Amino acid sequence: MxxxxxxxxxxxxxLVTDDHAGMAKYFDVYKFSDGEVEFVERRExxxxxxxxxxxxxxxxxxxxxxxxxxxxxxxxxxRFGPNLxxxxxxxxxxxxxxxxxxxxxxxxxxxxxxxxQECDKGESRGHLIFKR
Numbered sequence: 820m821x822x823x824x825x826x827x828x829x830x831x832x833x834l835v836t837d838d839h840a841g842m843a844k845y846f847d848v849y850k851f852s853d854g855e856v857e858f859v860e861r862r863e864x865x866x867x868x869x870x871x872x873x874x875x876x877x878x879x880x881x882x883x884x885x886x887x888x889x890x891x892x893x894x895x896x897x898r899f900g901p902n903l904x905x906x907x908x909x910x911x912x913x914x915x916x917x918x919x920x921x922x923x924x925x926x927x928x929x930x931x932x933x934x935x936q937e938c939d940k941g942e943s944r945g946h947l948i949f950k951r
Contacts, residue, residue, distance in 0.1 A: 820935050821852035823859065824927055825888050826920045827896035831861065833919055840896030840912070846887055847920055849927075856928055862887050885909050892938050895923050899946070908942045916950030926951070 827835040827843035835843045841864070848859040864887050888894055888910055895913045899906065906912050913934065915923045926949040927934055937944050 821850060822892040822931075822935065822938060823890065824849050824851055824893040824895060825862070825891050826923050827894070828920055831920065834895075834897045834915065834917070834923055836897055836918065839898055839900035840894060841900065841902070843896070846894075848891065849924060851927060851931060854928075854931075856924055893927070893934060895927060903946060907944055907946060911938045911944050912946045914946060914948040916948070922951070 825846040825848050827840040827845075828847055829835060829844040831845065831847055843864050846862045846864060848862060850857045850859050885906065891910060893911045893913055894906070895915055897915060897917075899912050899914065903912060911934065913927065915926050917923055917926060930947070930949055933947060937947055
């Protein structure tokens with residue numbers, strides 16, 4: 820099985836720690852398959868620095884973030900906001916209790932079977948939490 824996984828980051832090294840996943844400047848995309856991990860691309864979050872008057876949980880905010888994550892299977896960050904139930908209908912959200920993208924990649928790789936199982940549940944998926 821192959822999964823495309825996005826990590827919320829401002830700088831490519833650290834996960835976003837100062838806000839929700841959707842407030843990241845970038846989404847770094849990795850391909851996980853057959854025990855291998857490969858960096859694929861960096862996607863800009865077109866919503867970054869956008870309308871800050873919109874409240875957290877606004878459905879338009881969820882839609883804007885998801886537009887940058889099309890064709891991906893999993894979204895990883897330290898924190899998700901009140902839009903989490905909306906997001907889960909489209910993508911598996913994984914909360915990781917680590918600071919760096921590299922540590923997040925390791926956690927996803929170590930828990931790949933659980934991530935793949937939850938992805939297979941489609942719209943009835945829940946979110947996962949991993950920590951060291």
